[in-house]
Amino acid sequence: MRKIGITGQNGFVGNCLFNKLSLLKEEFVLVPFDKSFFESEELLRTWAIQCDVIVHLAAMNRHPDPNIIHDTNVKLVELLLKALNDTDKRPHIIFSSSTQEERDNLYGKSKREGRELFANWAKNQKSTFTGLLIPNVFGPFGKPFYNSVVATFCHQLCNNQAPKIEQDGFLKLIYVDELAEIIISIIRNNTDNPSLAIPPTQEIYVSSILEKLISYKERYFEQGIFPQLEDRFSINLFNTFRSYIDHSSYFPYMLKQHADNRGVFVEMVKLEQGGQVSFSTTYPEVTRGNHFHTRKIERFLVIKGKALIQLRRYNTEEVLNFELSGDKPSYVDMPVWYTHNIKNIGVEELYTVFWINEFFDTKDPDTYFEIV
Structure with missing residues (x-):
């Protein structure tokens, strides 16, 4: 099995790539990296000599002084090359450059020089060696005001701030999961190309992105309605938006009960799209789930009994706990890359309704077992 090291593994793209590779345990071994390695020649050499493939993602994107961006990015490349020369190690190098190479700015210049x-x-x-010319990347867990305008807009909207468009440019975008899949394919195929242009999967104006995100806030965040997601880009953008919601304070979402002399009526799932609705009964002390999805959109609704729903973002430690009761019907939505479960903590049978946006496909289940 090939050993893979990722500089910048805790960054936006690096974390996604690291997590996806960690799911391929029969094919790859990950060699963990820490940014402190760049401060020690010995640590960097020790790490580099273990790697059959090095994906160099570590870089500075923003700083008030563009010269610091340039010098930092070039220096990181030089440090890594020195470590390789000192060890006589010759791994496959994959370098993340940018389409900004074409622009007259010091960030683009640093990327071109590094490549x-x-x-x-x-x-x-x-x-x-594979030098990647990458368009704008967006996706869940990006750093606002740093990684992308999409991350900034999502953060602002989920915190009741008003996004502003400085310049309505035409963006060429790729979803972070799509980019990670391309890099994995390059590793598998041992692709040798010093200037490989990665095509965008969506081209769209900034104003159109913001319009979509505002509609997600109005429909989903404020009204609990799953919006119409007409294509893969819309699903990816919606999952990106959902990742910026503070789940610990937003969920469980309490449903309105309409009661009369006949009983109670509750609207559970409001859809502008299809998917699948299921229900389950669960005996006391029994736990269901303990898995996560990378693209699916899912809602758990408790309508009878008492439940504990737990969520934990993959490869992190914090566990979110939500107690729900059928006496006050409510739901919790599952973000992508969050492993989740539901346990009956009551004395009677638990009744749960599940909605998911796509049918289960045994050939492409997008379901990964992981204890919360």
Whole structure:
């Protein structure tokens, strides 16, 4: 099995790639990286010598002084190359550059220079190198005001702030999971290309993105309605938006009960799209679930009995706990990359209704077992 190291593994793209590779345990071994390695030649050498493939993602994107961005990014490349030369290690290097190489700014210049340094090293060492020219990346858990305008808009909308468009540019975008899949394919195929342009999967104006996100806030965040998601980009954008909701304070979402002499009527799931609705009964002390999804949208509604719903973001430690009761019908939605379960903590049978936005496909289940 090939050993993979990722500089910047805790960053936006790095975390997604690390998590996806961690699901492929029969194919790859991950060599954990810490940013402190760049501060120690010995630690960097020790890490590098273990790697068959190094994905170099570590970089500075923003700083008040553009010269610091340039010098930092070039220095990180030089440090990594020195470690490789000191160890005589010749791994496959994959470098994340940017389409901003074409622009007249110091960030783009630093990326171009870094890619050229790696390309020349690989040529001289007869090693494999893949230089990626990547468009704008968006997706869950990106850092607002840093990684992308999508992250900034989502953060602002979920915190009742008013986003502003500085310039309504036409963006070429790729979803972070899609980029991670491309990198995994490059690793598998041992792709040797010093200037590989990664095509965007969506081209859209900034104003159109904000319009979609505002509609998600109005329909989903404020009214609890799943919006119409007409294509894969819309699903990816919606899942990105949901990742910025503070689940610990937003859920469980209490449903309105309409009571009369006949009993109680409750509207459970309001949809502008399809999917599948299921229900389950669960005996006391029994737990269901303990899995996560990377793309599916799912809602758990408790309508009878008492339940504990738990969520934990994959490869993190914090567990969110929600107690729900059929006496006050309510629901919790499952974010992507959050493993989740539901346990009957009452003395009677638990009745739960589940909605998910796509049918279960045994050939592509998007369901990964992981204890909360």
